[in-house]
Amino acid sequence: MVNVGVMGTGYVGLVHGAVLSSYGFRVTCMDVDEHKIERLNQGFSPIYEPGLEELLQSGIRKGTLTFTTNAQQVVQSSDVLFIAVGTPAKEDGSADLTYVWEVVQQIGKYINGNKVIVSKSTMPVGTSRNIEGYLGNMLKGTPYQAHVASNPEFLRQGKAVSDSLSPSRVVIGADSEEAVQMLKTVYATHLEQDVPFLFTNLETSEMIKYASNSFLAVKISFINELALLSEKVGARIQDIATGMGMDDRISPHFLQAGPGYGGSCFPKDTQAIVDVGRKNGEELYVVRAAIAANEKQKSKMVSKIEEAISFDGTLKGKTIAIWGLTFKPDTDDIRYAPSYDIIQGLLGKGAAVKVYCPQGMKQAARDWPELSGRIQYCGNEAECAQQADAIVLMTEWEQFRGVSWERMARSMRRNVFFDMRNMFAGDIAIRNWFQYYPVGSMEHGYSLREAQ
Template sequence: DVIFIAVGTPAQDDGSCDLSYVKAVAGCIGTHLNDYKVIVDKSTVPVGTGKQVRQIIQAELDRRGESIEFDVVSNPEFLREGKAIRDCLTPDRVVIGAESEKAIDIMKKVYGVLYINQTPFLITNLETAEMIKYASNAFLAVKISFINEMALLADKVGANVQEIARGMGMDGRISPKFLHAGPGYGGSCFPKDTKAIIDIAHQYSEEMLVIQAAINANEKQKQKISQRIISTISKDLVIQETTFAIWGLSFKPDTDDMRDAPSIDIINALVSEGAKIRAFCPQGMKEAKWRLKEIEGSITYCDNEYDAAKGSDALILMTEWHQFRGAYLEKVKSVMKNNYFFDLRNVFSKNPEIRSMFKYSG
């Protein structure tokens, strides 16, 4: 009854989506379709892709001389890396963009358990469903860039960005989610989708000024953090003789995804100044070795967080993996050569002893 299209739509050099896989699947469906089906697009695709899928399938049917009824539905996924099963079983909402009641009824049956459990369903047209996914991710990227800019200013004026975020998050209109200052966003969604929606807007002679500002701020955040680390270290040490321990390489915990991870930019910036790196990540090591291959001579990949800290001058907590939260800081300090600690995720900022043990910067 239902055929799901769930293929990648990687970003091209100009920021637009590569729809070749979606179109190839659509052509294959048109070649083999033999009775009524609902064709469901789960991939993140630009507005108007549903209509393109319909046209491709219909063109194949016409070529075959067949007259077969079918419907195209947009049903974007909102899964988070590392929490995909949970998000699938208990979603915030189910978005269905459809053009016929028949297709809507079938989709409700597909999600029957969720429908019974009163998961919110939003029924809309194809174009709206396609844009909801982009708008959602773009808004979250804006939110991250916003709190990161607040963090830069808070650092200058002596304010606590964590308390700022907490105070903002208490407002029901804002919510505390995604108000966590850090080295910037990365991964498979936010960088790709923000650029894609800007490309879509350009096709219709519109500008996405806020989203473009979020992209710019995200790039600036990684540069600012790199500059702050280098500047701080250079006051006491020779950067070319400095070894940095990196805790966490993937763009977020519970995944090995290194796509557009802030660690890549920051490590490259440190190595370009002559520094050496000792790195550990619970899942991201294999991917990191590939993405940082050009500077592999400057990086030692370690067995655990303590091994990474051994002989280092400065520790950078890049990704807030749970196991780092339970690290024995006394042991960490004892194996380090110097005691600089850059906590880019503010994991230890409330530890009462952290500033007496390390030259700590949150």
């Protein structure tokens, strides 16, 4: 039986470890946060991800999944070690590899036999090769070998467990046959499922991850720029996206106009690949343009709100209800969420801001201390909308479909609804009660209440 070690218990490491334990591998996950590890050993997930907590508790009950803060224990008891720590963006856009190298140094310090070391974190091109060189130097004069591989994750937050159980593809970069064979053993279930596998070298594997996320970010920024133009010329962005998506060379995926992309991957990965390009003498103009367009989109959404409900060029005296803080539904992740920039923009215009999110408020209170006392956290949608001049839907949580529009409208001072996700673009009922503003269309509509 293969013993698996996972260094890091964030979104990637935790899901990966839990899924591998469900396949019967003995998995030990390591993190430096003692309180977090204590809670994990009790079966409590520190993040909201559908199906994850049940998977954790199942692995703990079966004895295939344990958690520790002891790096030496994990390194020495594992045959394969996955590095799954964060690689956040620095101020200049480059990836911060501090946590990666802390883990690599611990591996080099405690290694007690031949190991396969797998880069699961998103790392700049060349990092796995540098890890290979570092460990090779550390092990000179010993009988041990460290076989390094790159195995990027392609998980969608909110669907991370299902994506890990049934991945769209598995990419493995390795020069070592030992590493390839170990990962074939680890992913035997996926091989049996006929999941597509790509075997390549370390640099290509690392590049695939950045290329994938950058392309998707470009696609989002492209449709968002067309949405802004559509509002000026009278076109409908949703029909444009549908027409484009009918072309199988384009596909309909990631053509949903909105307030801009966010999350833990697209913002930092686009910046990181631009930084890699710059350091290698190749400016990535298309990716740079996508980053700039994304920033413009968030600013445009603030202007859209201001232009619709302001009479004097400011939002002083106006109360805005924000529905949704997370960058997407079915996650509690607020990292780089467009809601943050839009809230800051509204506050800067003088508005009072109330917020409600099914899963993101605890994280916002913790990670956005600069907003403490400047925004009001609410217990539900109705409380958030009460006495507001406008609702701004930032995240398309499914539960928002169940609200009573009449109840919301009658509790507000003014009935304006900004649908930043076009979640209700096809719902005629909402136009009976609200002046409705989707993204990428001039068809605003007027509420019955205002018409009376």
